[in-house]
Amino acid sequence: MVNAVILHCPGDEERARWLAQAWRNEGRATLCVMGAHRRRIALGARSALIGLWSSRSQCEDGGRQFAHVLAESAGQAMLVVFDGRPPLDIVTQAGVTVVVAHGDMSELLGRLRSTAGELADGRAQFSDLGGRNQVRAAASARTGGVSTRTWGMIAGALLGLVLATAGLAPSIARMLQTPAAEAQQR
Numbered sequence: 001m002v003n004a005v006i007l008h009c010p011g012d013e014e015r016a017r018w019l020a021q022a023w024r025n026e027g028r029a030t031l032c033v034m035g036a037h038r039r040r041i042a043l044g045a046r047s048a049l050i051g052l053w054s055s056r057s058q059c060e061d062g063g064r065q066f067a068h069v070l071a072e073s074a075g076q077a078m079l080v081v082f083d084g085r086p087p088l089d090i091v092t093q094a095g096v097t098v099v100v101a102h103g104d105m106s107e108l109l110g111r112l113r114s115t116a117g118e119l120a121d122g123r124a125q126f127s128d129l130g131g132r133n134q135v136r137a138a139a140s141a142r143t144g145g146v147s148t149r150t151w152g153m154i155a156g157a158l159l160g161l162v163l164a165t166a167g168l169a170p171s172i173a174r175m176l177q178t179p180a181a182e183a184q185q186r
Contacts, residue, residue, distance in 0.1 A: 001026060001027040001046065002026055002027050002046050002047065002048055002113075002116040002117055002119075002120045003027040003028040003029070003030070003044065003046060003047045003048070004019075004020075004023050004026070004027065004028070004029045004030070004047070004048055004049075004050050004116060005029075005030045005032050005041055005043060005047060005048070005049050005050070006019055006020055006023075006029060006030065006031050006032060006050050006052065007032045007033075007034060007041065007049060007050065007051045007052070007066070007069060007070065008031070008032070008033060008034065008051070008052040008057070009033070009034045009052075009053075009057035009058055009059045009063070009066055010033060010034070010057075010058045010059075011054075011056040011057050011058040012052045012053075012054055012056050012057050013033070015052055015054065015056075015082065016031050016033075016052055017031065018105075019050070019052070019109075019112070022109050026113055026116070027046070034059065034065065034066045034069070036060075040069065040072055041069060041072075041073060043073055043076050045120075046120045047076060047120065048076055048077070048078065048115075048116035048119045048120060049069075049070065049073045049076055049077040049078070050077075050078055050080060050112060050116070051066065051069075051070045051077065051078070051079045051080065051091070051096075052080050052082070053066070053079055053080065053081050053082070053085055053087065053088065054081070054082035054083045054085055055082070055083040055084075055085050056082075056083070057085070063088050064088075064090065066088070067088035067089075067090035067091045068090060070088075070090075070091050070094070070096050071090050071091060071093075071094035071096060074094040074095050074096050075119070075122075076119050076120070077096050077097070077119070078096060078097040078098070078099055078112070078115050078116070078119065079091050079096050079097070079098050079099070080099045080101055080108070080112065081098060081099070081100050081101060082101045097115060097119070099111055099112065099115060
């Protein structure tokens with residue numbers, strides 16, 4: 001199961017609601033409308049960011065901020081383009097997978113489910129603009145097949161162990177000294 005965050009601009013609410021409703025069998029779907037102050041979206045494990053871009057999308061800045069939000073999550077994001085509207089340059093330059101929607105919505109839903117699964121698994125996926133999106137695959141290769149998030153969790157656990165041991169060191173020393181001190185007094 002893959003959870004989806006569906007990012008859309010004002011004007012695309014109907015498509016966003018349709019996708020959220022259709023996503024129920026795949027996982028949780030959260031609707032997220034693009035607003036003036038949206039800068040980032042925090043995605044959890046087994047999550048994908050799905051941006052909807054169409055002729056209905058109404059953005060004051062021409063979609064630049066929308067594109068930046070998608071680009072920030074390039075390894076977990078895809079852009080779905082409707083109505084023949086060209087994808088945003090920032091999104092394609094960041095390596096975000098682009099899915100071009102055609103008339104058949106059930107086919108589109110299957111493609112989105114498949115791509116979301118590939119994103120969540122860190123596998124390279126095909127973009128409709130040609131080529132493979134290998135943002136996460138390349139990052140995984142640089143870290144020996146282990147994700148950055150996993151390395152962060154390992155480092156955090158080791159740091160916690162060191163801090164816990166250092167904090168317990170005086171107590172352990174006292175515990176070890178107590179039997180020795182009692183033996184010397186006898």
